[in-house]
Every structure is written in structure tokens, then in C-alpha cells.
Amino acid sequence: MPVVLHTPETMQQQAAQWRRQGLRIGCVPTMGYLHEGHTSLIELAARHAEQVVVTIFVNPTQFGANEDLDRYPRDLEGDLAKCAAHGATAVFLPQAGDMYAPDASTWVNETTLSNGLCGQNRPGHFRGVTTIVCKLFWTVLPDVAVFGEKDAQQLRVIERMVRDLNIPVEIIRGPIVREADGLAMSSRNAYLSTENRQRALALSRALHAAQSAFAQGERCAETLARQVRSLIAAGVDLVDYVEVVDDATLVPVAGRISRPVLIAVAARLGETRLIDNVVLAP
Numbered sequence: 001m002p003v004v005l006h007t008p009e010t011m012q013q014q015a016a017q018w019r020r021q022g023l024r025i026g027c028v029p030t031m032g033y034l035h036e037g038h039t040s041l042i043e044l045a046a047r048h049a050e051q052v053v054v055t056i057f058v059n060p061t062q063f064g065a066n067e068d069l070d071r072y073p074r075d076l077e078g079d080l081a082k083c084a085a086h087g088a089t090a091v092f093l094p095q096a097g098d099m100y101a102p103d104a105s106t107w108v109n110e111t112t113l114s115n116g117l118c119g120q121n122r123p124g125h126f127r128g129v130t131t132i133v134c135k136l137f138w139t140v141l142p143d144v145a146v147f148g149e150k151d152a153q154q155l156r157v158i159e160r161m162v163r164d165l166n167i168p169v170e171i172i173r174g175p176i177v178r179e180a181d182g183l184a185m186s187s188r189n190a191y192l193s194t195e196n197r198q199r200a201l202a203l204s205r206a207l208h209a210a211q212s213a214f215a216q217g218e219r220c221a222e223t224l225a226r227q228v229r230s231l232i233a234a235g236v237d238l239v240d241y242v243e244v245v246d247d248a249t250l251v252p253v254a255g256r257i258s259r260p261v262l263i264a265v266a267a268r269l270g271e272t273r274l275i276d277n278v279v280l281a282p
């Protein structure tokens with residue numbers, strides 16, 4: 001079983017000891033309720049580092065007032081078993097009170113990539129993400145950290161933060177892991193009723209249709225966006241956004257696609273908000 005560390009201080013001491021021993025540290029930040037998307041990242045980290053730390057922390061600062069912080073799913077026992085089975089050597093499991101002083105007043109704020117897509121509907125979300133990831137990096141002292149392409153905007157925001165703040169951590173991208181029928185794995189899928197689980201397929205199917213159209217030569221950003229939007233709208237309760245953006249800058253693309261684009265989507269089924277994406281490269 002991996003060693004479980006509960007406080008930032010004990011985690012830092014363990015990490016410092018590994019570093020003195022010349023061991024490379026890999027970090028996989030998560031909010032728990034682990035699935036095969038997460039375990040694929042743990043395995044990826046284990047290919048780059050001798051010590052693999054999975055952090056499990058439902059970070060309150062990245063949740064909005066009306067979001068699902070209080071009901072976010074948890075399964076600590078199951079998570080520890082999955083960490084062990086997939087090569088984690090340590091699990092960092094802090095309490096919110098140990099990560100944030102009650103009068104904490106310092107934030108990490110990425111100010112460009114964070115603004116669009118999920119940033120529009122979730123004000124303050126990426127400030128919470130960049131702040132906690134920066135804090136986790138100072139606690140786990142990793143050489144490499146692995147993030148999933150499922151959260152495409154988050155991944156790019158973290159890469160930008162690491163570049164801009166000269167953080168000596170290599171960011172590794174892990175591909176999206178999907179259920180057999182195409183639904184992107186997510187801890188939030190646990191919220192879906194049987195009916196909504198079926199309707200949720202609209203997201204991955206719409207993106208798959210866009211991928212096929214693109215492969216057959218469709219290069220108009222608006223046409224692709226319109227197709228994706230109408231396929232998703234038919235299945236979900238509310239489309240938060242469907243956007244075709246530059247893969248690197250996340251700036252919306254208009255007209256002919258001549259460079260890699262990210263098609264990013266967010267939609268709601270009942271109370272559940274799901275996201276998915278695909279990258280299309282000419």
C-alpha cells in the first residue's frame with residue numbers, strides 16, 4: 001500500500017528526503033473518486049518517476065457558490081486500492097484547513113487562457129486551480145506532474161503558469177480515457193441517472209462526428225461548431241458552450257481552419273455539468 005501523508009509538512013519532509021536520495025518524484029493531482037482516467041495518469045507518472053504521489057483533495061477554492069462541492073463523490077478506500085494497484089507510492093490527503101489558512105490572501109492568477117470557455121461560466125474557478133496546483137507543487141516537490149487532456153483548458157492554464165512562473169516541473173499530458181461507448185470518464189458521471197447517462201453520449205458523439213467531418217475535409221470552424229452544437233443540444237438540458245478555439249491560445253477560430261484547433265464543449269444534464277473536447281489538426 002502507498003504511504004499516506006496528511007499534512008503539507010509531512011509531505012514536504014518526505015519529498016525532500018526522496019530528493020536527497022536522488023529519486024525522481026511524479027505528481028498526479030486529483031479530487032478523488034478515481035476512475036480509469038486517473039489511473040492512466042498514475043501509470044504515466046510511474047514511467048517518469050520512481051516516487052509517484054497521487055494527491056486527493058476536493059479543493060474548495062475552485063468551486064463556485066452554487067456548484068457541487070458539498071456533494072462531490074468520495075470513496076477513500078477504493079481510491080487507495082486503485083492508487084496501490086496502478087503504481088502510486090504515496091497519497092497526499094490533506095484537509096482543507098491544512099491547505100488554506102483562514103485568512104489566506106495570496107492567489108495565483110493566470111489572466112489570459114483562463115478567461116474563455118469554462119472561465120466564463122465558472123468565475124474564479126481557474127484561480128482556485130492554479131493556486132492549489134502551485135501549492136501542491138511546493139508540497140510534493142515533483143519533477144514531473146501529469147494532467148489529463150479531458151480538462152483541456154486546465155491543462156493549458158497550468159502549462160502557462162509553469163512557464164510564466166519558472167516552476168521547475170515538467171507537465172505531461174495524459175490522453176482522454178473513455179467508456180466503451182465513448183463517454184469521457186469523469187467522477188461526475190456518478191451523478192447521472194440511467195437516462196441521463198445515455199443522453200450524455202451526445203457530447204462524445206457530437207465531437208466524434210466533427211472529427212469525421214474534419215477527416216473528410218470540412219475546414220469551416222462555424223460549420224463544425226454548428227454541427228456539434230445541434231447534436232449536443234438534442235441530447236442535453238443546456239449547452240454551456242461549444243467553441244472552436246486555437247489549440248495553443250484558446251482564441252476562437254473563425255473561418256477556415258489552418259492550424260490545430262480544440263473543439264471544447266460543456267453541457268448540463270439536470271444538475272450535472274459535463275465537459276469534453278477533441279483536438280483537430282490539419
Ligand code: AMP
Pocket residue numbers: 029030031032036037038041146147148149150151174175176177178184185186187
Ligand atoms: P479530477 O479528479 O476530475 O480533478 O481530475 C484529476 C486529473 O485527472 C486531471 O488532470 C484530469 O484532467 C484527469 N482526468 C479526469 N478524467 C479523465 C479522463 N477521462 N481521461 C484522462 N484524464 C482524466
